[in-house]
Amino acid sequence: MNKIALPAVWLVLVVIAGMIYVRYTWIRIENNRLEDVLQIARSIEATLPKDALKQLEAKAGDIDKPQYRIVKNTLKERFEILGVYHTILRG
Numbered sequence: 001m002n003k004i005a006l007p008a009v010w011l012v013l014v015v016i017a018g019m020i021y022v023r024y025t026w027i028r029i030e031n032n033r034l035e036d037v038l039q040i041a042r043s044i045e046a047t048l049p050k051d052a053l054k055q056l057e058a059k060a061g062d063i064d065k066p067q068y069r070i071v072k073n074t075l076k077e078r079f080e081i082l083g084v085y086h087t088i089l090r091g
Contacts, residue, residue, distance in 0.1 A: 044078045 052067035062068045 040082065044075070047078065048074055 049070055052070045055067045056062045056065065056071070
């Protein structure tokens with residue numbers, strides 16, 4: 001090989017390796033974010049009042065039921081906590 005082709009081959013290999021690394025890192029970060037979201041969802045689900053949820057029928061009339069207000073207030077509390085948590089993390 002001539003003297004110009006060899007550095008070009010190395011450059012191409014380094015660029016390809018860099019692209020593979022960036023893609024791997026991107027996928028790893030996305031998977032970590034997904035796992036964080038799923039963990040938050042599991043935590044919220046675990047604290048929801050199951051009895052109140054069972055009494056709701058997913059109809060417009062549910063808004064007037066006390067069970068709806070219980071579930072709504074529980075969710076609002078959890079999301080307020082999450083908002084504080086994210087504010088602390090972002091500093």
